[in-house]
Amino acid sequence: MDRILNNKWSIRIIALLLAAILFTSVNANNNNATTFSTTSSSDTEVIENVPVKVYYDKTNLYISGVPETVTVTLSGPRSIVQSAKAQQDFTVYADLKNASIGTQEVKLKVKDASDRLKVKINPATVNVNVQEKVTKKFSVDVELSKSVVADGYQAGTPIIDPKKVSITGAKDTIEQIAYVKATLENDGKHKSEFTDKATVSVFDSNLNKLDVDVSPQEVEVTVPVEKVGKSVPIKLKQEGTPESDIEISSMTPDKVEVVVVGDDTVLDKIKEIEIPIDVTKIKADTVKEVTVPVPTGAKSVQPTTIEVKIKTVKKSEATNKTTTSKEENTTSPDENTTDDSEEKDTKISKSFPNMQVYMSGLKNTFDSQMVTPANGKVSVTITGEKKIVDDIAVKDLSVIANLSKSKAGDYSVPLELTGLPDNVAYVINPTKADFIITEKEAQNTVPSKNT
Missing domain, CATH: 2.170.120 (RNA Polymerase Alpha Subunit; Chain A, domain 2)
Structure with a gap:
């Protein structure tokens, strides 16, 4: 052993072997690290709605069939993929500069993308129709x-x-x-x-x-x-018979007038439209949709149908009330004074059809045109004690549309009834009036009345 260590060539050989072993070990570690690093930094991203550019002769050709956008898949080093996704600094295009007239399959391409990226376009090819470009004017x-x-x-x-x-x-x-x-x-x-x-x-x-x-x-x-047409009031006519123990107490339409379309000579003769209401087999309060008949010679009516609320009362109840009243009247002669008082306190209703609507409070700078009711008239029903209602005449009443808050344009306002005592109720049908308010250019078309 000492002889080997004292020999300089032996020492050189041993040193060379150790160096070779060390080099091999370090190189293997570096390769493993590089492989790990490369694997961990790769990435894939899918980018949707990427615009497609088309290169062609825009002066003479018209192209159809190329999608506005496509889906692009990018694969490669993570940093480059993320940068390309964020900036979208690449272009998907169809090169049709040398295309011929007709239908053909064209491959979509990409440019300005990094060489280190793998790019996949979906769809990769499209069917394109190349035609001669034509421009014409049409009416x-x-x-x-x-x-x-x-x-x-x-x-x-x-x-x-x-x-x-x-x-x-x-x-x-x-x-x-x-x-x-x-x-x-x-x-x-x-x-x-x-x-x-x-x-x-x-x-x-x-x-x-x-x-x-x-x-x-x-x-x-x-x-x-x-x-167009003429607004005319409607009149309900009861037809048929309800159930044997039922009486019809009232029929109320959801509209008091309809518009009749036709020639002037025909419209001049139409004063109202009578609508038959079939009450056959009615057992209780109900709402019926009925067709508005077209008068002879007219072209049409608007609306074509209306709804009618039908109220009922049982005959037995009415008979019982009448019998009770008669018995009370014959019980004692001294009760005649009470009967007279009850008759005076009886509430009744009274109707005034076709009352004129008057405007009030319109500023001097405006004109008004009444749109609905089209003929400027409404139906009024008052309810109160008989002795008071009997004394009320149509000349005592006024239907008012207060336009003091109106502005230019379409304006709708609830209708009011004046001239009534405090203890008398009223219903106006329709309940509101519609106007077109304009800057004053001509005289008012709606009558006015001081209130």
Whole structure:
């Protein structure tokens, strides 16, 4: 052993072997560390709604079939993946600069992405239709929903601005155009002219929407609105017989007048509409929906149906009350004074149809037009002690619409009845009046009355 250690060549060989062992050990550790580091820093991210750019001859060609966005999956070192996701500094595109006319499959590509990233596009390919680009002008038709005007009014011919729009698309698509429509979805139930915007849509003969560019995409539509027809009161006529022990005590409609549409010569002859109410087999209070008949010669009525509240009373109850009353009257002659007093205290109702509505308190700077009731008249029913009600005449009463708080535009106000004693109740039908208030330009169309 001493001889080996004293030999310088032996020492050199031993040192070389130790160095080789140490080198191998260190290198193995480094490889393991590198492998671990590389594995732990890789990442994958999915990015949705990535825009797609299309490169083509925009002057002469029209392209369809390329999706607006795609989904991109990025794989690679975590730091690079996260940076690309945050900045989205890459571009997905379809290169159609040299495309020929017709339908073809095109592969989507990506540029400006790091070389260390693996990029997957979904969908990877798309079917694209390349056509000759054509631009033509088309007239626009307007479609109005039924709810744009109120009952008793009709829409005139719409005024469109602009009247024509430019439509750009593939030549074969342009040739399929059958309808260019601007649909006005406005539920305002207007009673006067109004203006609104409508989006233009393009359809083929089967009403399939076409993939084209429209300029401008919206048009301005002005719709004249005019009143039509004549407002006439309704009259209920009882028909049929209820159950044997039932009497009809009252029938009350939810509307006191309807609008009749027709020629002036026909409307002049219509004073009221009689509506038959079938009470056959009615057993208790109920509400019936009945059809409003169209008068002879008229075109239509609005509304077409009304609701009628029917109140009932049992005949047996009425008979018992009458019998009791007679027995009380014959019990003692001394009670005649009491009977007279009870008769005086009996409450009754009295109706005044077609009372004129008067406005009150309108500022001098405004004009008013009464919209409903259309004929400016309402029905009034008063209830109170017989001795008081019997003395009340229509000349004593006034139906007032207080416009002191009105402003320009549509205005609705509850109706009030003046001229009644404090102990008399009243019902006005309809209960309110609707006005159009405008800046003063002409004389008032609604009669006024000092209150």
